[in-house]
Amino acid sequence: MADLQGKTVIITGGARGLGAEAGRAAVGAGARVVLTDVLEEEGRTAAEKLGGDARFLRHDVTSEQSWREVVDFAVAAFGRIDGLVNNAGISGGSHPLEQQSVEDFRRVIDINLTGVFIGMRSVIPVMKEHGGGSVVNISSAAGLMGLALTAGYGAAKWGVRGLTKVGAVELGTARVRVNSVHPGMIHTPMTAHLGIEQGEGDYPTTPMGRVGQAPEIAAAVAFLLSDAASYITGAELAVDGGWTTGPTVRQLTGQ
Template sequence: MTELRGRTVIVTGGARGIGAAAARTAVASGARVLLTDVREDEGRAAAGELGESARFVRHDVTSEDDWRRAVDFAVTAFGRVDGLVNNAGISGGSHFLEEQSPEAFRHVLDVDLTGVFLGMRAVIPAMRENGGGSIVNVSSAAGLIGLARTAAYGAAKWGVRGLTKLGAVELAADRIRVNSVHPGMIHTPMTAHVGIERGEGKYPNTPMGRVGEPREIARAIAFLLSDAASYVTGAELAVDGGWTTGPTIRPTEENP
């Protein structure tokens, strides 16, 4: 198991899906975790399940004031901030470029990209005080390839990828590592809502032939938070069943 004992980690979008899984894995690895989300009931329930090692605070990642309060809360509750998982995000729906309204485009960028920027800025002083830390930005496979009908989401996730590399360069001297994780199709409440199913052969577009589970992303996040990744910064880790590697030759019903 990845060792995070003695660390304090902030996980945004922690009420469910990948965020909740990341929080569970971090606590199981010895960390204390502050889960944040706009979904208060689900967030408090998720933190409650994790016991004394977890707390919850309502947090809009587009708000600089909320970020300041979240970091202050973590320092007050646990004494320090060692890790940040910038996971909170929205999909913005499925729209062709010409159909995407400027207002909707800006809203997705505010949450999925500006929220990451604000989070990185907010934790730097606390991490410097500790002598370093680790920031993991959750991007997407859509931040590695061009994916149709994701104009706003794709633009934001490519932006997260670039912001990660910028942060890695600027913050290395402070012993703050910054990396990005790029999930493929993962079974979460968001994807289940549009009909994505678990099981072998349910997602033939991926070489591995299935959707991923939140815990599989959480393990990658925990690795990047830990000293096991002490010489890893500016990296982009695809956890996507091979989706972005290239066209699959996996047999399908149409092409046995």
């Protein structure tokens, strides 16, 4: 298990799904955690379940002022910021490119990409002041390949991947590491509308033949936040059961 003793970590989109599970993993590894989300009731409940080393703050990731409030809150509560998990995001639905509205496209980009940019920019000065830190940006398998019906989502997740690289290059000497995690099909509230099953199932595109579970992503996030990953920056970690590796035998043979 990753060791996060003494570290303070902000996790956006922390009310449920991957964010809540990342919070659970971080607290379990010894971190003090600030969960943020627009889902206030669910977020407070999630923080209460994590105990005394967790706090919750309502947070709009597209707002610079809201980000300032989160940073100030974390520093006031715990004295420092060592980690940021940019997890907040929306799917934007499944539409052919020609049918996705400009308004919907812009909204997905604003939350899924611009929010990541503002978050990174907001925490960097505090991390530098305390000798470094770790930023983990949650991208997607859709940020490693072209995925049909995800124009806004795919564009945003590719953008997160690129922004991660820029941050890693610029911040390396400041000892601020920046990496991206690329989940495949994961069983969370955001994917519930797709009707995916937990456990083994009919998933011919995934070499492991099943969807992932939130704790499997959270474990990767906790590792990247920890000092065990001290020489890893600018990396893109696919946690996708091999989905983006290439076509499976079943895909190629139809069997």
